[in-house]
Amino acid sequence: xxxxxxxxxxxxxxxxxxxxxxxxxxxxxxxxxxxxxxxxxxxxxxxxxxxxxxxxxxxxxxxxxxxxxxxxxxxxxxxxxxxxxxxxxxxxxxxxxxxxxxxxxxxxxxxxxxxxxxxxxxxxxxxxxxxxxxxxxxxxxxxxxxxxxxxxxxxxxxxxxxxxxxxxxxxxxxxxxxxxxxxxxxxxxxxxxxxxxxxxxxxxxxxxxxxxxxxxxxxxxxxxxxxxxxxxxxx
Numbered sequence: 001x002x003x004x005x006x007x008x009x010x011x012x013x014x015x016x017x018x019x020x021x022x023x024x025x026x027x028x029x030x031x032x033x034x035x036x037x038x039x040x041x042x043x044x045x046x047x048x049x050x051x052x053x054x055x056x057x058x059x060x061x062x063x064x065x066x067x068x069x070x071x072x073x074x075x076x077x078x079x080x081x082x083x084x085x086x087x088x089x090x091x092x093x094x095x096x097x098x099x100x101x102x103x104x105x106x107x108x109x110x111x112x113x114x115x116x117x118x119x120x121x122x123x124x125x126x127x128x129x130x131x132x133x134x135x136x137x138x139x140x141x142x143x144x145x146x147x148x149x150x151x152x153x154x155x156x157x158x159x160x161x162x163x164x165x166x167x168x169x170x171x172x173x174x175x176x177x178x179x180x181x182x183x184x185x186x187x188x189x190x191x192x193x194x195x196x197x198x199x200x201x202x203x204x205x206x207x208x209x210x211x212x213x214x215x216x217x218x219x220x221x222x223x224x225x226x227x228x229x230x231x232x233x234x235x
Contacts, residue, residue, distance in 0.1 A: 049077035156197030172212035201226035
C-alpha cells in the first residue's frame with residue numbers, strides 16, 4: 001500500500017527510460033486503484049499485476065476485486081498468498097488455493113507466494129511449512145505455465161534481514177524437488193522460483209547467482225531507482 005500518482009508516475013518514467021535486460025520479464029504490482037493508471041503509462045513490454053483478488057467473478061463481496069475486473073483494465077497478473085495477506089489479513093491456505101484456481105481459470109498469471117515465519121525457521125520446520133503451502137497451490141493448478149512461485153521468508157521482509165544466498169538456494173532447491181516429486185519433473189525444470197525478502201541493489205547480484213533463484217519479488221526497493229539494478233542483476 002504505497003505510492004500516489006505523482007510518485008508512481010516518476011517511477012514509471014524511470015522504468016520506461018531505463019535500459020532493461022531483454023531476457024528478464026518485469027511485472028509491476030500496483031495497488032488496485034492504480035492498476036489502470038500503471039497499465040496505461042508503463043511501456044507495454046513491462047507487465048502489471050494486481051496485489052490480490054477474490055475467488056469468484058462478482059457478487060456481494062464489498063471491497064474485493066475479481067480476475068475479470070483485473071483483466072478488464074488490461075492487467076494479466078495477480079500476486080496471491082503474499083505473507084501480509086496471510087499474517088495481517090488472516091487468509092488461509094485453503095482460501096488462497098481457491099483464489100489461485102479461479103485466477104488461472106480466468107486467464108491471469110499467478111505469482112504464488114509461500115514462506116515461513118521466524119519462529120517456524122527457528123523451530124526447524126521451514127520445509128514442512130513451505131511444502132504445505134505449496135501443496136494448497138499445486139492442488140489448484142492445472143496449467144503451471146502461468147504460475148511463478150515466490151519464496152519469501154517472512155522474517156526477512158522489510159526487516160533489513162536477508163536470507164543468505166545459501167539459505168535462499170537451499171529452500172529453492174527443496175521447493176524444486178517437492179514439485180518434481182509431487183507434480184512432475186518437467187514442471188520442476190520449467191517453473192520459475194523467485195526470491196523475496198529485503199532484496200536490494202546491494203544483495204541482488206549474489207542472490208541472483210544462485211542456481212535455483214530465477215528472479216525476485218521486490219518490495220521497498222521497487223519504489224526506488226535501484227529497482228533497475230535489480231532487474232538487470234543477471235547481466
